[in-house]
Amino acid sequence: MKIIEIKEINKRINTNGNASFEVVEFRVDYTIDELSGYEYITIELNENNELVSNIDDNSIFSDEQKEVILKAVMNFHGKPLVRYTLLPFLKLNQRQKNIVNKVYEMLKNSEVYPSGMTKANKFYADNSHLISCRAPSRAFPYSELNACRTKKYVAKVLQYYNCKSVKTLLKHI
Numbered sequence: 001m002k003i004i005e006i007k008e009i010n011k012r013i014n015t016n017g018n019a020s021f022e023v024v025e026f027r028v029d030y031t032i033d034e035l036s037g038y039e040y041i042t043i044e045l046n047e048n049n050e051l052v053s054n055i056d057d058n059s060i061f062s063d064e065q066k067e068v069i070l071k072a073v074m075n076f077h078g079k080p081l082v083r084y085t086l087l088p089f090l091k092l093n094q095r096q097k098n099i100v101n102k103v104y105e106m107l108k109n110s111e112v113y114p115s116g117m118t119k120a121n122k123f124y125a126d127n128s129h130l131i132s133c134r135a136p137s138r139a140f141p142y143s144e145l146n147a148c149r150t151k152k153y154v155a156k157v158l159q160y161y162n163c164k165s166v167k168t169l170l171k172h173i
Contacts, residue, residue, distance in 0.1 A: 002034070006031040006076040014044070021045050026073050032065070040092045041073055045083045084104045092158070100158055103169055 010025040022046040030037060051074075055066050066142045092100065161171040 001068055002031045003069065003072045004031060005108060006073060008077070009040070016047075019047070024037065024077060024081065026076070028069055030069070039069070041069065043070075043073065043081065045079075045081045047084060051081065062105060096158060099163070103158075 006029075007027045008024060009027055012023050013020045014023050015021075021044050023042060026041045028039050028041055028045070030039070034118075039055070041049060041053060041055050046052045051070075053073075055069055055072055061069065093109065159170055161169065
């Protein structure tokens with residue numbers, strides 16, 4: 001087996017309860033005994049921080065070939081996958097609560113709009129700020145705008161970016 005090319009197709013974060021997992025999809029072009037083909041491979045971390053791949057479900061490859069493909073994909077990706085834990089506001093310590101409250105008040109008193117929103121409350125393509133993958137209304141996502149200005153959202157951002165001060169948190173909002 002020979003790996004010809006690896007391309008990263010998609011990268012997203014799946015949320016399950018209070019945890020978020022980084023999921024990366026790749027296209028792997030390969031040759032086996034003069035036959036060429038390609039395979040779409042998805043890798044992610046499970047609840048136990050173990051690497052899970054859809055290549056394990058594929059019966060056309062031998063165990064040795066699966067290891068070669070997975071090793072090549074991880075070498076191409078370069079960095080380990082990340083698992084995030086999102087804390088509810090009640091579980092934050094007092095210092096984190098103070099930071100969240102300060103940022104919440106600053107957002108509430110300013111005209112700061114989350115990414116994906118314009119001043120006319122129109123939604124555009126950038127939804128990278130969303131931690132949950134809930135799709136907002138196309139015409140007027142007012143609920144999404146309100147959700148982004150709540151303490152719960154700021155607490156998620158605080159934990160998601162592992163910020164310890166208002167200045168570092170403001171860089172991500």
